[in-house]
Structure formats: C-alpha cells, structure tokens
Amino acid sequence: MRELRTPTGIEGDDDSTEMIRIWLAHEDLHVSLLLGMWEDAEECEVDERDAWGELLADSIQxxxxxxxxxxxxxxxxTIVRITNSLLKNTxxxxxxxxxxxxxxxx
Structure with a gap:
C-alpha cells in the first residue's frame, strides 16, 4: 500500500485535521471525508458547501x-483543463x- 507523506508545515499544530483521503483500490475510488467540520466549528459562519468548494479549488491550485x-x-x-474536466464529470x-x-x- 502506498501512502503519501504528511505535508510539511503542520508540525506542532495540535488542531491540524485531515479532511479527505482518496484511494485507488480494486479498480475503484474509495473516499473518506471529514464532513461537518466547518458546521461544527464555534463562531464559524461558513456554509459547509462553500468551504468544500474552496478546499477543492485550493487542491486544484x-x-x-x-x-x-x-x-x-x-x-x-492546467487549472482550466482540470476545472473543465471537473465540471464535465460532475x-x-x-x-x-x-x-x-x-x-x-x-
């Protein structure tokens, strides 16, 4: 099994949170998501759906x-091509x- 390394820059942050994992296994995608984090955060007025859009946009970058x-x-x-593919496949x-x-x- 191939796992990615933990990214640099999160060391020492006890509140760091993994949001998404995507695996290719048995010729299929397997996804694990942490849903509700923004919704559950105190004093957070961000809509969970908008937050996921921002997360995906940042990932594309x-x-x-x-x-x-x-x-x-x-x-x-590359951003245009990925975005077009994302919209098409959605x-x-x-x-x-x-x-x-x-x-x-x-």
Missing part, C-alpha cells in the same frame, strides 16, 4: 503547481458513487 514543477505544464492551462459521472455516511470514530 496545488495540483497545477505540482504538475508545473514535475512536468513543466503551464499552471493556468454533470456526467464516469462512475457510480456508493457507500454511506459513517460517523467519525471516537
């Missing part, structure tokens, strides 16, 4: 930056979403 560094691809063109999914909401292990 990181992907474009990484592909620029690893493959030399233009960041802006409207016409290539796979079936299964599974259900599971309460966080405590």
């Amino acid at each position: 990181h992907i474009a930056n990484g592909l620029n560094q690893s493959h030399g691809w233009d960041k802006e063109q 409207k016409c999914p290539t796979g079936v979403v299964t599974g259900s909401y599971v309460e966080e292990n405590t």
Whole structure:
C-alpha cells in the first residue's frame, strides 16, 4: 500500500485535521471525508458547501503547481483543463458513487 507523506508545515499544530483521503483500490475510488467540520466549528459562519468548494479549488491550485514543477505544464492551462474536466464529470459521472455516511470514530 502506498501512502503519501504528511505535508510539511503542520508540525506542532495540535488542531491540524485531515479532511479527505482518496484511494485507488480494486479498480475503484474509495473516499473518506471529514464532513461537518466547518458546521461544527464555534463562531464559524461558513456554509459547509462553500468551504468544500474552496478546499477543492485550493487542491486544484496545488495540483497545477505540482504538475508545473514535475512536468513543466503551464499552471493556468492546467487549472482550466482540470476545472473543465471537473465540471464535465460532475454533470456526467464516469462512475457510480456508493457507500454511506459513517460517523467519525471516537
């Protein structure tokens, strides 16, 4: 099993929180999400749906930056291509979403 390293910059933050994990296994995507974090946060007036949109947008920026560094691809063109693919696959999914909401292990 291949796991990614923990990113630098989170050391020493006892409140650091993993928000999403995506695995490719058995020829399918497997996803684990921490839903409700923004909703549950004290004094947070952010809509959970908007927060996830921001998280995904920031992720696309990181992907474009990484592909620029690893493959030399233009960041802006990569952002447009990923965004177009995201919108296309959101409207016409290539796979079936299964599974259900599971309460966080405590």
